Amino acid sequence: MKTQLVSLFLTASTLITFAAGTNPAHHSCCAPGKEATAPPATLSDRSLYQLDSAWTNDTGAAIKLASLGGRPQVVAMFFANCTYACPLLVYQMQQIEAALPEALREKVGFTLISFDTERDTPTVLHNYRLGRALANERWTLLRGSPDGVQELAALLNVKFKKDSQGQFLHSNALTLLNAEGEIVSQQLGLNSDHAEIIRRASELAAR
Amino acid sequence: MNGHGLMSLAALLMLNVGLSGQELSAPAPTSGTPADMVLIPSGVYRPLFRAASEPKEVSVQAFYLDKFPVTTGEFLEFVRANPRWRRSQVKPLFADQSYLKNWKADLEPGAPLNAAATDVSWFAAKAYAQWKGKRLLTVAEWEHAAGAGTTRPDGENDAAFRQQVLQWYTTLGAAPGPVGANPANFWGVHDLHGLIWEWVLDFNSAMVTGDSRADSGGLERGLFCGAGAQGAREVANYPAFMRLGFRSSLNANYCIHNLGFRCAKDL
Numbered sequence: 431m432k433t434q435l436v437s438l439f440l441t442a443s444t445l446i447t448f449a450a451g452t453n454p455a456h457h458s459c460c461a462p463g464k465e466a467t468a469p470p471a472t473l474s475d476r477s478l479y480q481l482d483s484a485w486t487n488d489t490g491a492a493i494k495l496a497s498l499g500g501r502p503q504v505v506a507m508f509f510a511n512c513t514y515a516c517p518l519l520v521y522q523m524q525q526i527e528a529a530l531p532e533a534l535r536e537k538v539g540f541t542l543i544s545f546d547t548e549r550d551t552p553t554v555l556h557n558y559r560l561g562r563a564l565a566n567e568r569w570t571l572l573r574g575s576p577d578g579v580q581e582l583a584a585l586l587n588v589k590f591k592k593d594s595q596g597q598f599l600h601s602n603a604l605t606l607l608n609a610e611g612e613i614v615s616q617q618l619g620l621n622s623d624h625a626e627i628i629r630r631a632s633e634l635a636a637r
Numbered sequence: 638m639n640g641h642g643l644m645s646l647a648a649l650l651m652l653n654v655g656l657s658g659q660e661l662s663a664p665a666p667t668s669g670t671p672a673d674m675v676l677i678p679s680g681v682y683r684p685l686f687r688a689a690s691e692p693k694e695v696s697v698q699a700f701y702l703d704k705f706p707v708t709t710g711e712f713l714e715f716v717r718a719n720p721r722w723r724r725s726q727v728k729p730l731f732a733d734q735s736y737l738k739n740w741k742a743d744l745e746p747g748a749p750l751n752a753a754a755t756d757v758s759w760f761a762a763k764a765y766a767q768w769k770g771k772r773l774l775t776v777a778e779w780e781h782a783a784g785a786g787t788t789r790p791d792g793e794n795d796a797a798f799r800q801q802v803l804q805w806y807t808t809l810g811a812a813p814g815p816v817g818a819n820p821a822n823f824w825g826v827h828d829l830h831g832l833i834w835e836w837v838l839d840f841n842s843a844m845v846t847g848d849s850r851a852d853s854g855g856l857e858r859g860l861f862c863g864a865g866a867q868g869a870r871e872v873a874n875y876p877a878f879m880r881l882g883f884r885s886s887l888n889a890n891y892c893i894h895n896l897g898f899r900c901a902k903d904l
Contacts, residue, residue: 584889
């Protein structure tokens with residue numbers, strides 16, 4: 431029983447393999463092929479933009495998630511103090527951005543949402559933007575309330591927990607939302623193959 | 638577990654129930670305790686899994702906790718007052734197709750009003766709590782409150798209580814009956830064990846995959862940041878593993894026939 435239980439749950443000592451060409455096991459989810467074309471004014475039943483939580487971007491402006499609508503968004507949750515996986519996640523988003531056809535690149539948004547509701551102030555987020563060269567209008571950096579973060583994480587299938595050092599343990603996930611805010615595709619883990627997200631984002635942006 | 642083991646467990650269970658009915662002395666209610674809630678004093682929660690950077694013990698502040706899980710009747714009042722949480726109107730993003738699946742109509746429950754409300758999603762439970770001016774409790778709070786036995790606050794040191802809880806996990810699955818049929822624990826809280834699973838606010842805080850059994854080694858590598866440093870505290874605590882595994886397998890819109898909830902409130 432003991433060994434079964436132990437193998438049930440993770441105790442692994444290694445976390446990340448940087449193997450090139452790792453298995454591109456994409457986790458698409460939520461009604462594929464249903465990325466609808468309805469006007470953003472009426473949110474679909476599966477739109478994450480139904481969340482009414484209040485957010486602040488890195489200029490200090492208050493926004494709702496629905497303001498991200500109107501174009502596909504590549505979304506990740508992160509925190510600025512993370513020195514481990516988050517920089518990689520952001521780098522991967524930049525790779526996706528660079529891989530998009532130039533004509534479509536302007537039509538895709540990239541959104542980083544912080545777990546760290548205490549420390550990631552607009553100023554911290556703005557410095558993060560500058561430090562990571564995210565300095566264009568395609569990128570949005572958001573800070574929310576603990577409740578708002580919890581809800582969004584639940585919808586993005588992101589697990590997270592704050593440790594005693596104020597760091598966050600969290601899932602690594604890149605999620606592609608369509609213009610209406612529905613999940614179209616999701617890549618879990620630090621997978622280096624983004625072909626699926628690039629393909630789907632290009633399709634959506636070309637509409 | 639063989640038949641003999643079950644019999645002795647049942648005997649223990651009855652013995653324990655018999656005793657606790659007489660000897661239970663919950664703490665005296667403090668003034669200002671909301672109706673049908675009890676004060677759970679501050680304490681410590683020792684996580685089953687923790688990161689290397691996490692302490693062995695997490696302190697839990699005192700809070701008020703519902704004595705009983707939310708009942709079908711109470712949930713009926715909630716959907717009556719909040720049409721968007723009626724079965725016909727709920728959005729699939731916030732509750733899957735099993736939401737209130739046994740209800741005959743939007744305002745017609747399929748279970749007795751005193752049965753625990755189940756087939757409700759995390760979002761629905763959270764909305765209910767908010768409507769009540771309460772909140773869901775955290776894993777740490779839940780485990781702290783549920784760690785109490787029937788006669789003492791440290792249930793883990795009560796062999797009979799541990800067996801009783803374990804017994805429930807081997808028989809779980811029947812349609813939930815009325816709340817309050819199980820004896821109160823030391824704090825005066827009923828049904829933390831023995832009736833239903835309960836939603837917690839941070840159900841999605843354990844860095845395990847939904848079905849780790851399928852993974853060689855139990856971990857999809859690279860899925861989690863920092864999770865590799867986590868280690869198990871006490872593998873013998875089977876019910877705690879069950880709860881961890883169960884919570885980890887949930888999505889926020891899942892509705893399950895034996896998953897309900899109760900509310901907490903800050904002092």
